[in-house]
Amino acid sequence: PEVVRRCKRTEMSNSERIWKDGHLQQRRSSAKSSRWQRRYIQLLADCLRVYEDESMKRMRHQIALNTVNIVEHSDVVFELARRHDASNTVSLMFTAEDVKQAAGWLKELYWLRYRAEGGGVFGRSLADADTGGVTDVPRIVSECVSFLSTETCLGTEGLLRKSGQKKAVSALRLAYQRGESPDLTAASAHETATLLRIYLSELPEPVVPYFAYANFLTAGQKISLGDPDTELANLQGLIQILPVENRNLLKLLSCLFHMVQQQSDRNLMDATAIATLFSSSLLSDDNDRLLVNAEMALDPQPRGLAVSTITALIENYERLFGDIEFEQVIRRSVTPPPPPSPSPATLHLPQHQQHSASCVPTLTAGSSASAEIQKALSSITRLYREKAEESYALTRELVSLKSRLAACAHCQRHLLEVASEKADTAPPASAMAVAAQAAPRPQPPSRQSRAARPCMRTVIAELSDRLRGLQSENEALYKMLLAFNGGTGCGGNGAAAGNVSGSDTSR
Structure with missing residues (x-):
């Protein structure tokens, strides 16, 4: 079935990209006496399809997402309820196996259903966030911070630590998921702070990547x-x-x-x-x-x-x-x-911050090498991020290998202890049994092939050497970035930028 599903996916066009698929328990909302039935579900960009089984030979329902609203009944039960102005559609209820599976389906459903209205913000990356056109940060964060930064909220005891009422926080979350703009002044400071904590905790990646x-x-x-x-x-x-x-x-x-x-x-x-x-x-x-x-x-x-x-x-x-x-x-x-690129004179930095102003890349428009330096600076920054991401992935692989090696060593020690205990408590063996144990036994093919594989310690040593090389490259790139920033940010008159030759810029 997995091969058939992959083949059917390759035949679909880009407009029919499958955002999520899997099995859920499903029944019609109008027939409350009906039984829950296990169905195969496919979620596309504009519709949801319900099949009899994974073979996809018989489609039971196809629902356009713009004709329904999402209603959560519990942590694992949700409903696609038909809108009052929609026709030729049905309301369906779904039940997931656990909370994690339900959260995964709801995240994609909210995003595909309400993204045109700026909704479905929870669990999405910062690149997909709706900024509202006012600031360069997600709208939900800017509105929460705007409310929490008032004098009344700043003096609230336990701000950012105490949790608000669960029902009120759920209502605020649902409003932002549907692309609405709730009135935060009607909520308390603790409820708004709890909403902000939930949004940040559900980001796919922390604020610092x-x-x-x-x-x-x-x-x-x-x-x-x-x-x-x-x-x-x-x-x-x-x-x-x-x-x-x-x-x-x-x-x-x-x-x-x-x-x-x-x-x-x-x-x-x-x-x-x-x-x-x-x-x-x-x-x-x-x-x-x-x-x-x-x-x-x-x-x-x-x-x-x-x-x-x-x-x-x-x-x-x-x-x-x-x-x-x-x-x-x-x-x-x-x-x-x-x-976007202010000069140090327009920033009005405090006196104690003047020593670190060179870390902000600022270029003068009249400099002849400004465009080339800016292009080189962006190239170095992009290369630094790529090397850092590769170094991080390699580090995760090293940690996984080392944990597996430690687990194998622990298992070997346990087996040796069990074998020694059995040897101490075993009765004396006969001469024929001793001869049978001393006779060489043919090694299974799997063990022979396993012995030919590279040792895990050797792989760890090779990955460690590669990681050290990447870290040294990252350090060199970071120093180069600081050198570029220091050369282009001091003084603001373009003299330092003008002293950079074309060969140095290309390098």
């Missing part, structure tokens, strides 16, 4: 151990390398957290408490395991390193970001957003 996870942890550890001024400049350089949507969201959240911790005497929420709450959503690994990095060996707890890094982002927000225009956007002011 996986490829930058190790570098951010290393920077956070160096801030706590070394010179804060120098390491904050390096952390600012790492922030500039992030994708635009991740960088803007990190900036917005850091500003909110900075404003909350300034009112810690009223809301009892300091920077460490906030970082502990949001560390898994902002800076985390997929399974929170320690990456293979020699500089991180000083602290075996990566979660503690993540908390300290986020704490540094919150406490040093003005030094790392600093421009006041973004705080005005948070408060939903009518002032236009800042230009």
